[in-house]
Amino acid sequence: MDQPLLEEETLSQKIYVKDLEVGNSIHSIFAVTRFALREYDRGKFLTLRLGDNTGKVNAILWDHAEETSKQLQDGIVVEIDGKVNSYKDELQITLKSIHPLADCSHLNPRDFLQASPIPQETLISEFEELIAGITDPDYHALLSEFRQDERLWGKFILAPGAKLWHHPYIYGLLEHTLSVMKLCRLIAPMYPHVDSDLLIAGAVFHDMGKIDEFVFDFRIDYSTDGRLLGHTFIGTLIVERLITQLPSFPEEKRRLLLHLILSHHGEIERSPILPMTLEACLLHHIENMDAQMAALGREMNNVRSENKEWTGFVNLIQRYLYLGENSESEDNE
Numbered sequence: 602m603d604q605p606l607l608e609e610e611t612l613s614q615k616i617y618v619k620d621l622e623v624g625n626s627i628h629s630i631f632a633v634t635r636f637a638l639r640e641y642d643r644g645k646f647l648t649l650r651l652g653d654n655t656g657k658v659n660a661i662l663w664d665h666a667e668e669t670s671k672q673l674q675d676g677i678v679v680e681i682d683g684k685v686n687s688y689k690d691e692l693q694i695t696l697k698s699i700h701p702l703a704d705c706s707h708l709n710p711r712d713f714l715q716a717s718p719i720p721q722e723t724l725i726s727e728f729e730e731l732i733a734g735i736t737d738p739d740y741h742a743l744l745s746e747f748r749q750d751e752r753l754w755g756k757f758i759l760a761p762g763a764k765l766w767h768h769p770y771i772y773g774l775l776e777h778t779l780s781v782m783k784l785c786r787l788i789a790p791m792y793p794h795v796d797s798d799l800l801i802a803g804a805v806f807h808d809m810g811k812i813d814e815f816v817f818d819f820r821i822d823y824s825t826d827g828r829l830l831g832h833t834f835i836g837t838l839i840v841e842r843l844i845t846q847l848p849s850f851p852e853e854k855r856r857l858l859l860h861l862i863l864s865h866h867g868e869i870e871r872s873p874i875l876p877m878t879l880e881a882c883l884l885h886h887i888e889n890m891d892a893q894m895a896a897l898g899r900e901m902n903n904v905r906s907e908n909k910e911w912t913g914f915v916n917l918i919q920r921y922l923y924l925g926e927n928s929e930s931e932d933n934e
Contacts, residue, residue: 615712619655621692625685630702631658632678632713632819638670649673651681651694652820653713660694669699676820678702678713705819713819714761717772724775725758731782732805737798739847739854744805746843753839756812761821763811766917767892767899769821774811778804780891781884788887792879799854800880803861807888810836833872837862897922 616629631651639646647666651658660683662669673679683696702708717724732748735741747753762768762777781804789797810832816824826835837859844850844858860881866872867885876882900912901924912922 615653617655618651618653618658621658621685621694623685623687623692626683627685627694628682630678630680633673633675634820635675636670636673638666647696649696649699651679654711654715656715658692658694659688660696660699662696662699664697672701673699674701675822676816676818678705678708678819708819710818711771714817714821715770717768717770717776719772719776721758721772721775724772724779728775728779728782731779731786731801734786735798735801737802739850740798740802740858742847743840743843743850743858744802746846747805750843753809753812753843757809759817760812761815761817762808762892762895764815764821764823767896771817774808777888777891777895778808780895781807781888784887784891785884788883792883795879795883796857799857799861800884802858803865803880803884804888806836806840806858807862807865807884808832808836809839809862810834812839833863833866 616625616627618631621627631653634650634652634657636647636649639648645666647662647670649660649662651660660681679699679701681694681696681699683694683698685692685694687693729748732741732744735744757778758775759771760774761770762773768774768777782801785800785804786797789795789800813835814824814827814832816822840859840862841855844855857878857880860874860876860878861884864872864874864876864881865885865888867876867882867889869875876885896917900915901922904912905924910924910926912924914921
């Protein structure tokens, strides 16, 4: 096979997904987010999904496909040489060659992962302002314990909200959690019997298990624990451990808070138990609303600049989404 294409000193010349155009010859590096060896009438070919922090692009390799597939793994960074074309109205790179990058120590993983459109510093500042407003001494102490745990906090402010659907980018978990906290703070006063501080604490911790459910180095994928245990169970264990570090934490508050985490999906098919308190019912609806609105908005924004009335078919929800008549058509009437 050919030798690797890019020397370390030329990696700064990387071409990003957002800059690809049909007809371009491309010589760059990307992360492999998935690949598959397939058969056709003349042998085998390799299909890939390549990405960086500006997006993802499909790629195909016809020559040496089987040999090359043995060198690949999801999440590795590869050097590629190829040409950009269009297939089924999407960009696709026809590869001449592809090689795993031998040394990634000089690379920043964040260059290969999309991030929240909101700056991380802004998210952290608003998050800390909201938890500072909690007056219940027990929930405040628990949140302080979490904030001072370097491993938990460090992963929480970097983790994605999901692999594909809502907030599927780094800082996504922080963005989603903050949005849920804001909605809880806004809506809770409408219902006098709701414990606002419990609800906010539940909002903070409801998806905490995602810090270990996902790996997010050069791509976002499920960890082994994520696949086998799921973020609801992992998050419950995390909060239980934090509570054990506070010997005076009341048992009733422990029970109520863990119930919010365990029931936040609201359906027995997705949660171990159904919501059975006012706070649990309210948290379920609020967090689901934020997740769905963020995901639908992202699907629509992906095509909004193209002046389309409809998105493509969205497999995860089995429907098209309607954007309405585009502004250009309205302005020309």
